[in-house]
Amino acid sequence: MGEKPKVAICWLGACGGCDEAIVDLNEGLLDVAEAVSIELWPVAMDFKYDHLAAFGKDDIAVGLVSGHVRNSEHEEVAHLLRDRCRIVIALGTCACFGGTPGLANLFPREEILDAVYLKSPGVVNPDGRIPQVETLWEGEILHLPAFFDHVYALNQVVDVDFYIPGCPPPSELIRNGVRAVLTDDLPPKGSTLAPRKALCETCPRNKTKPMRLEIHGPIRRIHEVEADPEICFLAEGILCMGPATRTGCGETCIRTNTPCRGCFGPVPGVADPGSRFISSLAALLKVGTAGDPDTVMASIGDPVGYLYRFTHPISTLGVRRLSKPTKEIP
Numbered sequence: 001m002g003e004k005p006k007v008a009i010c011w012l013g014a015c016g017g018c019d020e021a022i023v024d025l026n027e028g029l030l031d032v033a034e035a036v037s038i039e040l041w042p043v044a045m046d047f048k049y050d051h052l053a054a055f056g057k058d059d060i061a062v063g064l065v066s067g068h069v070r071n072s073e074h075e076e077v078a079h080l081l082r083d084r085c086r087i088v089i090a091l092g093t094c095a096c097f098g099g100t101p102g103l104a105n106l107f108p109r110e111e112i113l114d115a116v117y118l119k120s121p122g123v124v125n126p127d128g129r130i131p132q133v134e135t136l137w138e139g140e141i142l143h144l145p146a147f148f149d150h151v152y153a154l155n156q157v158v159d160v161d162f163y164i165p166g167c168p169p170p171s172e173l174i175r176n177g178v179r180a181v182l183t184d185d186l187p188p189k190g191s192t193l194a195p196r197k198a199l200c201e202t203c204p205r206n207k208t209k210p211m212r213l214e215i216h217g218p219i220r221r222i223h224e225v226e227a228d229p230e231i232c233f234l235a236e237g238i239l240c241m242g243p244a245t246r247t248g249c250g251e252t253c254i255r256t257n258t259p260c261r262g263c264f265g266p267v268p269g270v271a272d273p274g275s276r277f278i279s280s281l282a283a284l285l286k287v288g289t290a291g292d293p294d295t296v297m298a299s300i301g302d303p304v305g306y307l308y309r310f311t312h313p314i315s316t317l318g319v320r321r322l323s324k325p326t327k328e329i330p
């Protein structure tokens, strides 16, 4: 029997939920472990980055990389994975679009450090110390990764071959993605390994969404009302990102009476889900009864935080790319 394909699973700026989605393969994980050789998985196994660095270029068949890039360690590991893996899959919404941590891009780096280390209630920091890249401590220089002034999606730092969105991504999509790599049955490079439809098309409430939807304003949010568990949220005047969001999540939020917040990212062909949603919302507002546009927008409360909750770094508001790695890859 030939050598098993090598797989690297790695998190950058991540909460661990994407790794948990892999663990949620349950018994299926045994099949994956049987079919491949896992060479890196910091969450589950005690591999070191040196083990990864010891491989040659493209020695690893596929890297599943979750999390955003916010510091120089994330960036260095992203470049190392890109060099050692033939195929890189951005796993989960943080890697695909920047994710919820991307909303930090609305604040300057210094303001974030001040809030966390100096001004937060409960912080005791009489000397006003802020973490530094180098700190002299008892004759030794201690190093920390450099904290960037921006949160980046993975493809703003390295080339990405495929995308599996979701916060966290459904285990089924991960299973299908790994299977597609192992059987060499992949779509064109750059594809998202999820259906090419909007969530509304697969939503169980779609049949209650009127052909001609009108919102008479103001827009309501789910915590302000008792939503009908059967009716389309937008038809009830409740904000739901379904029309602008790709499906593939299994409609888990909708099924628990929670409107879509957009974690699967934009529908195919749309670069900026927030502006797409605002334009479709504007078309739904009933002139005369919806009130003036400013009042309607004010009723959303935090439009940028809501409409770009998962996608700010890749949106037209927030797009930015790192020009080169902060450290050469060995």
Ligand code: SF4
Pocket: 013, 014, 015, 016, 017, 018, 066, 067, 091, 092, 093, 094, 095, 099, 100, 166, 167, 168, 169
């Ligand atoms: S996509 Fe969601 S589950 Fe995955 S690392 Fe980001 S926040 Fe966690």
Ligand code: SF4
Pocket: 199, 200, 201, 203, 204, 205, 206, 209, 231, 232, 233, 234, 235, 240, 241, 242, 243, 254, 259, 260
């Ligand atoms: S707007 Fe939301 S609730 Fe209505 S059909 Fe679309 S996804 Fe379903």
